Amino acid sequence: MQPTLVLDLDGTLVDTAPDLLATLNVVLAGEGLPPLTLEDVRALTGAGARALLERGLAASGVSVGPRRMDTLFARFIDHYAAHIADHSRPFPGVPEALERFASAGWRLAVCTNKLEGLARRLLDALALSPRFDVICGGDTFPYRKPDPRHLLDTVRRAGGDPGRAVMVGDSAADIRAAKGGSIPCVGVTFGYTDIPVAELGPDVTLDHFDGLFEAATRLLAERGVMTAG
Numbered sequence: 116m117q118p119t120l121v122l123d124l125d126g127t128l129v130d131t132a133p134d135l136l137a138t139l140n141v142v143l144a145g146e147g148l149p150p151l152t153l154e155d156v157r158a159l160t161g162a163g164a165r166a167l168l169e170r171g172l173a174a175s176g177v178s179v180g181p182r183r184m185d186t187l188f189a190r191f192i193d194h195y196a197a198h199i200a201d202h203s204r205p206f207p208g209v210p211e212a213l214e215r216f217a218s219a220g221w222r223l224a225v226c227t228n229k230l231e232g233l234a235r236r237l238l239d240a241l242a243l244s245p246r247f248d249v250i251c252g253g254d255t256f257p258y259r260k261p262d263p264r265h266l267l268d269t270v271r272r273a274g275g276d277p278g279r280a281v282m283v284g285d286s287a288a289d290i291r292a293a294k295g296g297s298i299p300c301v302g303v304t305f306g307y308t309d310i311p312v313a314e315l316g317p318d319v320t321l322d323h324f325d326g327l328f329e330a331a332t333r334l335l336a337e338r339g340v341m342t343a344g
């Protein structure tokens with residue numbers, strides 16, 4: 116069976132922090148709060164938009180009740196959906212790397228804590244959706260990263276075998292899901308995390324997509340999985 120490459124989205128495939136920041140700041144401004152910075156958002160992203168909003172409010176010293184939170188979250192999603200690819204772009208080397216895996220016969224999947232609809236919208240806007248066999252978001256299953264079942268079910272939905280898969284991600288949720296699912300993982304150093312990715316214990320760290328194909332192929336070979344190409 117073909118191997119499967121599973122990629123995280125925010126901070127791994129696409130540099131989404133500028134649009135997430137702009138949206139967060141619109142919501143904060145509506146509450147009379149000062150704006151946060153790109154560095155703040157890079158540390159607060161990884162557990163989905165609602166967590167980003169909660170953490171952004173907390174970083175501004177504010178906590179809101181669940182009903183108010185629902186209202187602010189709806190405002191966040193509306194604004195973000197309308198501006199999802201104003202400034203968000205794939206990280207350098209992404210299109211070339213995806214092409215390389217596809218031409219070597221790998222299945223390609225996205226496993227993100229972003230809402231599935233927003234993930235699709237973003238990947239559509241960047242013309243990347245056709246590359247993927249599946250796009251699974253934080254609301255696709257009743258569980259999400261760091262729960263390994265999010266990752267395992269993504270591989271299965273892509274028609275792949277979790278025993279022949281590699282995960283690529285930028286944050287603790289990705290690495291923990293991969294470890295919990297016994298899937299080898301690559302941590303990228305350019306993403307969004309408050310803990311340096313190397314400290315999260317990925318099997319390999321990479322600072323550019325250039326090295327991904329060799330790294331993924333080697334990780335599977337180390338587990339006795341042979342890949343063509």
Ligand SMILES: O=C(O)COP(=O)(O)O
Nearest residue numbers: 124125161162163227228
């Ligand atoms: O939007 C988020 O907070 C997380 O998204 P990711 O799982 O693609 O990093």
Ligand SMILES: [Mg+2]
Nearest residue numbers: 123125126285
């Ligand atoms: Mg991420």
